[in-house]
Amino acid sequence: MATNGTKQAGTPSGESSKARTTPSTRANDDSHRQKILVVGWRKAGKTSCIKTVFQQVPAREVPYFGVTQKIEKINYDSIVPLQIWDTPSNFELDQLEVPLSTFSTIVYVLDMQQDDSYHESILKFVHLMVRAYLVNPNLRFSMFIHKAEVLSEDYRGENYAEIQRATSEEIEDFPYKTLHSYAPNLDFEDPSTISLIINQLISEVKFSMTSVHDVSLRDAWSRVIQGSMEMLAAVESLLLDFTSHSSADNSFLFDIRSGVILATDNRHRTDDLSEQVTEYLSSFLQFRELYKPLTSQKPNGVNDKDERQDTNGAEVDGEADEDDEPRGWWDEEDPEEPWMTQSTRLLPNTTLALWQFTPYLALVVLLRTETWQTRRGTIEYNLTFLRQGVREILQVI
Numbered sequence: 001m002a003t004n005g006t007k008q009a010g011t012p013s014g015e016s017s018k019a020r021t022t023p024s025t026r027a028n029d030d031s032h033r034q035k036i037l038v039v040g041w042r043k044a045g046k047t048s049c050i051k052t053v054f055q056q057v058p059a060r061e062v063p064y065f066g067v068t069q070k071i072e073k074i075n076y077d078s079i080v081p082l083q084i085w086d087t088p089s090n091f092e093l094d095q096l097e098v099p100l101s102t103f104s105t106i107v108y109v110l111d112m113q114q115d116d117s118y119h120e121s122i123l124k125f126v127h128l129m130v131r132a133y134l135v136n137p138n139l140r141f142s143m144f145i146h147k148a149e150v151l152s153e154d155y156r157g158e159n160y161a162e163i164q165r166a167t168s169e170e171i172e173d174f175p176y177k178t179l180h181s182y183a184p185n186l187d188f189e190d191p192s193t194i195s196l197i198i199n200q201l202i203s204e205v206k207f208s209m210t211s212v213h214d215v216s217l218r219d220a221w222s223r224v225i226q227g228s229m230e231m232l233a234a235v236e237s238l239l240l241d242f243t244s245h246s247s248a249d250n251s252f253l254f255d256i257r258s259g260v261i262l263a264t265d266n267r268h269r270t271d272d273l274s275e276q277v278t279e280y281l282s283s284f285l286q287f288r289e290l291y292k293p294l295t296s297q298k299p300n301g302v303n304d305k306d307e308r309q310d311t312n313g314a315e316v317d318g319e320a321d322e323d324d325e326p327r328g329w330w331d332e333e334d335p336e337e338p339w340m341t342q343s344t345r346l347l348p349n350t351t352l353a354l355w356q357f358t359p360y361l362a363l364v365v366l367l368r369t370e371t372w373q374t375r376r377g378t379i380e381y382n383l384t385f386l387r388q389g390v391r392e393i394l395q396v397i
Contacts, residue, residue, distance in 0.1 A: 030073075033075065034105075035082075035084075035085065036083070036107060037103050038084060038085060039108055040109070041110065043111065045109055046086055046109045048065060049107075051222075053217060053259075068086055068087065071085055071086070071091070071097075075241060079235075100135045101135070104139070104140065105141070106140070108125045108128070109143045109144045112163070112209070113150045122166050134182040140206075140228075142205070142223065143208070144164055144208055145160055160207070163207070171198055171201050172198055177189075190215065208223065215279055223259050225260060226262065231393045235253065239264060241386075243265040246378065246382050247367070247368075248379070249267070252365075253390075254361065255361065277366065280352055281384055284342060284344070318352040339356035341352045341353075341354065341355050341356070352364060358389070358391075361390075
């Protein structure tokens, strides 16, 4: 496997828990974050689902995680600012400090190997889901059928299908009248009302088989985050245009720290392809600290701060005083700064190319080696327009 050189600048370490260029005025304000509520049975793996992806905790440390005793909030900044709520096993919706309407998604984690108790876990999930839906019909629901690695492939598939079937049956058999107080405007005596709720819930819940030991967990989180992205359709359209005009096969937009796919061009995409590209990115980023950052030098010792001050030391640029709007990370980055780039020839006729797209995003493109060799200049020219398009979308949202 041949690998080309890499250049890197301004790349975040990926290990710091410090907020990313978040303005001080918003440091304690979570209203701009998409809130995700993670619930599940005791020892189902809720905390490991969060920490191995969003806090980069190695999977080998998972057995040493303690039992979650209280609600913990994890802030994570990416293309969509997130706040993930990790809950204890005895959690009830009444314990929430904020209304359910402030959450965008509920993720339920179920331990696949506990086939003697997962029916009880499914009952808890369905009750929670129905109540949450009646309060906030816009909520999205995902079930992570977790710890898949402990079962054989055949047994794993049987359990996965059984859990989906049992969940659908419990939704159909649920006594909806008992929760009438949460939706007093609905007529629960009308069979068409109940049928509408049932069909909506069955179609809304998204199932994913997950494990901390492979990319399946990141793929599941990818679906969750994409569901929270208002700008997803616009970003996917930009990626599709870029792929077409660059004669590439596929394009993937990744969050660098978590390795989660945020958007794709959706051309001929398969789960196997997404898994291979995710593994490639994860493997490559393990070595990124070996590369020395490139920094731009100002002539005669002049720096950016000096340029913004007059002889009396006052700020020359008055835009900061005039613009009281909160600033995002895209306002802080230098578009002229060189970013990390890399390409790898996987097969004689297949190449994967990577560009650090912004401080926190990376673009991975799959294309034919011949195309890469003959059209690299055009591809990188198209990249400037793609990057500008994404920046403009983020400023509008």
